[in-house]
Structures are given as C-alpha cells and as structure tokens.
Amino acid sequence: MTAPPSMPRPDRPRRADRADAPHPGAGAGSGVSDRGAQGGGGVDPLRYATAYHAPVLAAETVHSLVTDTAGLYVDGTLGGGGHSAALLDALGPNALVVGIDRDPEAIATARERLAEAERAGRFLALQGEFADVDGLLGRNDLGPRHGRPAQGVLLDLGVSSHQIDADARGFAFSADGPLDMRMSGRGETAAELVARLDADDLADVIYAYGEERRSRRIARAIKEARPETTTALADAVRSASPTRDETKTLARVFQALRIAVNGELDQLEAALPAALGVLGRGGRLAVIAYHSLEDRRAKQFLRTGTFSRDVPKDLYGNPLTPWKAVTRKPVTAGEAEVEQNPRSRSARLRVAEKAADIGSPPMQPSDL
Numbered sequence: 001m002t003a004p005p006s007m008p009r010p011d012r013p014r015r016a017d018r019a020d021a022p023h024p025g026a027g028a029g030s031g032v033s034d035r036g037a038q039g040g041g042g043v044d045p046l047r048y049a050t051a052y053h054a055p056v057l058a059a060e061t062v063h064s065l066v067t068d069t070a071g072l073y074v075d076g077t078l079g080g081g082g083h084s085a086a087l088l089d090a091l092g093p094n095a096l097v098v099g100i101d102r103d104p105e106a107i108a109t110a111r112e113r114l115a116e117a118e119r120a121g122r123f124l125a126l127q128g129e130f131a132d133v134d135g136l137l138g139r140n141d142l143g144p145r146h147g148r149p150a151q152g153v154l155l156d157l158g159v160s161s162h163q164i165d166a167d168a169r170g171f172a173f174s175a176d177g178p179l180d181m182r183m184s185g186r187g188e189t190a191a192e193l194v195a196r197l198d199a200d201d202l203a204d205v206i207y208a209y210g211e212e213r214r215s216r217r218i219a220r221a222i223k224e225a226r227p228e229t230t231t232a233l234a235d236a237v238r239s240a241s242p243t244r245d246e247t248k249t250l251a252r253v254f255q256a257l258r259i260a261v262n263g264e265l266d267q268l269e270a271a272l273p274a275a276l277g278v279l280g281r282g283g284r285l286a287v288i289a290y291h292s293l294e295d296r297r298a299k300q301f302l303r304t305g306t307f308s309r310d311v312p313k314d315l316y317g318n319p320l321t322p323w324k325a326v327t328r329k330p331v332t333a334g335e336a337e338v339e340q341n342p343r344s345r346s347a348r349l350r351v352a353e354k355a356a357d358i359g360s361p362p363m364q365p366s367d368l
C-alpha cells in the first residue's frame, strides 16, 4: 500500500485556502474534516478544469481515495474526465482507471482527453450506468470475479457543466431548448414524462425530488401549459410561483424532473451496494453529492452498509458495518474553490473504506 507522493494524509485536516485558520470540530488525527479540510491546500482547484467541466474537490478526492498506486480505480461518473485525469496523475504506470458514463458525449470527450493513458493501457472508458458497475467490469474481465477487485470507486453525482450548458440537452431553465434532460439520450424525455403523468403524480415528483412546497399549484400550471421547451416549462413554473424566490423554485422543479427522467435516486441506491461489492478489502468508496436527497443516502450507506433503519448488530449491540470511516464529516470546498467554481458550493464529499465482507441486507430506501 503506497500513498501518492506529496499528498497530505486524509487524517490530517487542513483548510484548503486558509491553512492557518482555526478548524472547528476537526482535531488533528481525528479523521474529522470540514469545509475544504482535506488535502486541497496549495493546489489550484481549477487545475483539472476544462471548458467541458471543472471537477469539484479534485485534490481532496484523490487524496482520500488512493491507497495503492498500482490499483484498479473506477470513476463511475467520468464526465469530462477531470477526476480521472487527477487520479491518473496520482497513480503509477500499472494502475488502471475505468471511467463509466451513460452519456456518449462524455465518453467521447474524456477519451480524447485521456487518449495517451488509454493507449498506455492505464485508462478504459465504458458507456453504461454506474449501477451496473459489476457487470461492466465483469464483461471486461475486471472486478473481484476476475481476481481484480477495485481499490477505489468514485461517484461524482448529478450532471456536468457541459450537460447543463448545452441548450439542446434541455437541462437549464436559463436557456431555451427542447425539454429533454436525458443524460444517455435514450428513454423518455422530460416533455414526455410531464405529458404522461397526471397533475397529482407530477406534484409528487416535484415534492419528492425537488422538495418544493408549492408542488400542487406548480404541477397544475405545468399540465395546463403542456411544455415542450425549457422556456415553456420555466414560464409555467413562474406563473404558479410569483415570489422573489423564483430562481430557487425553478431550480427545484428542474432538479425534480431531471432526477425523475434519469432515475437518479434509483441508480444511486443500486450503485452504492454494487460499489461495495466490486471493492476489495481496504478499497475505498468516495461519493460527491450536491443535494440532500443524494447526500442522505450516501451518508447512511457509507456508515452502515444498508439503507434500512434496522442496522444489523453483533452480540454486544455494536453495529455491524462493512465500512471504516475515512471522512467522519463531509468534506466541502474551500473559499478559493467556491469563488472560482460556484458549483462546488453545495458539494459534499464522503469517503469510507471497506473493512469487512459483510453482506448488505435488502435495501429499504423508503426508510430514509
């Protein structure tokens, strides 16, 4: 087991952009960390940024994920390849980074960026869903069943900046485009989903995935408008929520539809146990979440190895978990990163290490 060169240890919290600042709740050696606490100090937060996407908490993620510089690492959300590039820089010549993305544009962009590593056999891009990580690895003779368990798995959830910025993808309320929102380009579009659901079911989606309190009124306005474009959807939402919080409401409604169109929470609930399954003992799982629906699930699973409230216990009542905490509190971006990349403001990085091969009991996400 070798740590990547010149990387601060994860258990020595450091503020990314104010190394001399006091550190609330983070005693040295405690493994506890807070805003910008781990490993980003001194590193340009935008070092791996491209016009496609700026990876969030790149240095902190690599520092906390890499424990063996010759291992197999899975970047389950390849995007523009920023985190993969950072990982490849920290890894040795015999390591392999497998990048997964459901978006063919992301796969093509990352392959171009990481062509040299791909030619050297250090990088492999696979199009598919991260919930199918076991199958994707297995079909390429990788993973535990082929004697090559993963040493690290990363999930940097949500959408990339490119997906949001490309008007034709229909993710943004600030641009006019078809009401699409499909990451993979396949399946039901957001316009089709809105047309298929009745007002009550649409309100449930907006409430559950957008945590929007005025969901019923907004759903009725959307059904009346029958939007085919992002602008038409935004106008319908505005007509039902004439408040100063308009931008927040729009963000919540668009987020809700995006989550529903892409089955994002189902993917996450399937991916976390799948990631646990492909990791070898001592391997680590890192999850970067951007809203509470994702972070709540990541937090619970990375603590207990289950989504159930009934965490299995040993004879003495101690919780039986397959994980050992690497981050006890979520790592968040430092001020410098937030200033340069506002998207990083809501990011929460959690990392845990697989300590034991305890089977995960059946999931009950409804318990959350």
Ligand SMILES: C[S@@+](CC[C@H](N)C(=O)[O-])C[C@H]1O[C@@H](n2cnc3c(N)ncnc32)[C@H](O)[C@@H]1O
Pocket (backbone or CB within 6 Å): 053, 054, 055, 056, 076, 077, 078, 079, 080, 081, 082, 083, 084, 100, 101, 102, 103, 106, 128, 129, 130, 131, 156, 157, 158, 159, 160, 161, 183, 267
């Ligand atoms: C936040 S971006 C990742 C950016 C990436 N870390 C980088 O440095 O460029 C999330 C990416 O994950 C992909 N994605 C989201 N859900 C996915 C899923 N269930 N399976 C595979 N890819 C997914 C999206 O298409 C998007 O490209």
